[in-house]
Amino acid sequence: MATERFTFTGHSGEELAARLDLPTGPHLATALFAHCFTCSKDIPAARRIAGRLANMGIAVLRFDFTGLGHSGGEFENTTFSSNVEDLVLAARELKRRDMGPELLIGHSLGGAAIIAAAGNIPQASAVVTIGAPFDPEHVTHNFGGALTEIKQQGMAEVQLGGRGIKIGAGFLEDVAASRLEAALRDLRKSLLVLHAPMDRVVGVENATQIFTHAKHPKSFITLCDADHLITREQDAEYAADVIAAWSSKYLDLRPPAPPIGAPEGVLRVREADPEGFLQDINLGHKFHMQADEPVAYGGTDKGMTPYGFLSAGLGACTSMTIRMYARRKKWKLDSIWVDVKHDAMHAQDADGGHSKIDTFLREIHIEGDLDEAQRQRLLEIADRCPVHKTLESSAKIKTVLAGS
Numbered sequence: 217m218a219t220e221r222f223t224f225t226g227h228s229g230e231e232l233a234a235r236l237d238l239p240t241g242p243h244l245a246t247a248l249f250a251h252c253f254t255c256s257k258d259i260p261a262a263r264r265i266a267g268r269l270a271n272m273g274i275a276v277l278r279f280d281f282t283g284l285g286h287s288g289g290e291f292e293n294t295t296f297s298s299n300v301e302d303l304v305l306a307a308r309e310l311k312r313r314d315m316g317p318e319l320l321i322g323h324s325l326g327g328a329a330i331i332a333a334a335g336n337i338p339q340a341s342a343v344v345t346i347g348a349p350f351d352p353e354h355v356t357h358n359f360g361g362a363l364t365e366i367k368q369q370g371m372a373e374v375q376l377g378g379r380g381i382k383i384g385a386g387f388l389e390d391v392a393a394s395r396l397e398a399a400l401r402d403l404r405k406s407l408l409v410l411h412a413p414m415d416r417v418v419g420v421e422n423a424t425q426i427f428t429h430a431k432h433p434k435s436f437i438t439l440c441d442a443d444h445l446i447t448r449e450q451d452a453e454y455a456a457d458v459i460a461a462w463s464s465k466y467l468d469l470r471p472p473a474p475p476i477g478a479p480e481g482v483l484r485v486r487e488a489d490p491e492g493f494l495q496d497i498n499l500g501h502k503f504h505m506q507a508d509e510p511v512a513y514g515g516t517d518k519g520m521t522p523y524g525f526l527s528a529g530l531g532a533c534t535s536m537t538i539r540m541y542a543r544r545k546k547w548k549l550d551s552i553w554v555d556v557k558h559d560a561m562h563a564q565d566a567d568g569g570h571s572k573i574d575t576f577l578r579e580i581h582i583e584g585d586l587d588e589a590q591r592q593r594l595l596e597i598a599d600r601c602p603v604h605k606t607l608e609s610s611a612k613i614k615t616v617l618a619g620s
Contacts, residue, residue, distance in 0.1 A: 227301035230288035234279035244273035247319035250326030256285035261446035268456030292382035295390035303333040350425035417444035527556040533603035550584040
């Protein structure tokens with residue numbers, strides 16, 4: 217995943233640190249991501265979701281709100297409304313780069329801010345909230361006894377996530393006056409609400425209120441037992457997969473024409489876990505899969521093994537080839553399924569050698585009103601499967617190092 221780092225001017229004139237995650241393949245759309253309250257653009261959930269979307273062709277801009285992360289300014293002088301302003305300015309920066317965001321994603325209070333900002337980002341057609349509060353003032357429930365001090369002294373330090381954050385009285389006044397009802401009513405964009413029923417920071421009733429006040433098209437999907445910050449990798453990956461699949465209904469994700477000589481497009485395999493073996497596999501923007509190794513071999517067992525994909529190609533091609541022949545002959549073939557087993561047997565079993573040879577046991581099941589001659593003919597046709605021929609012949613693989 218290619219990344220561009222830059223700054224843009226926020227609402228207070230301070231420079232805000234931004235990170236634009238870019239697809240290494242075709243750029244199909246752009247998303248703007250608003251991180252959770254007092255977090256940063258580099259929180260694991262934001263990083264993982266952005267990475268997965270970028271692998272699917274959607275560029276993602278993340279930035280640190282004023283006074284947070286690597287951005288300038290003082291957080292205690294910010295408000296919910298100033299966060300909304302920063303989001304609108306981020307969208308304008310993307311538009312200036314001819315990458316106006318079509319998709320808006322907000323996590324926690326960032327989700328509420330995304331809803332509030334959406335009306336001022338006209339090029340966006342879809343909005344996603346993750347664990348967002350319906351009432352922005354909900355965040356003050358985490359301030360505990362500091363609320364009184366903030367009101368009396370104008371500022372106080374609040375412990376959030378194990379670190380001290382200074383909150384100003386202006387923030388309390390602003391969130392108390394902020395309401396999302398009108399923004400949701402006038403959204404005029406497709407909405408996806410993601411929320412975990414067991415979220416103990418922002419209760420799931422917030423998702424119900426957001427969903428109820430919004431007009432169609434709208435969708436709600438549960439994040440099951442995920443926590444509020446989506447800290448588990450599998451939960452972030454699931455959220456990203458859902459967002460990508462859902463947004464394809466509302467965004468124009470048509471890829472450019474494939475390269476000459478590659479009618480299906482270029483299949484890209486990208487390492488997803490440098491510590492293990494997990495791989496993201498993308499063929500254009502339509503198809504996304506994962507490859508992995510079993511836990512016993514150091515993997516996480518989240519996808520088929522490379523040999524599993526090879527067996528799948530053989531089985532699928534076999535079934536298609538048989539169906540095409542039966543269809544052309546107008547034979548009464550009702551159904552087909554193919555079981556494939558892979559093994560590396562010793563070549564000496566066949567020719568007395570000591571090397572190993574890969575063996576694929578292909579068991580073909582066919583059902584229908586067919587006589588024995590027809591069944592035997594279909595068995596012969598199976599050997600004409602193109603993948604079968606490739607595996608039995610000497611395929612030539614040309615390998616080059618990119619950029620050389």
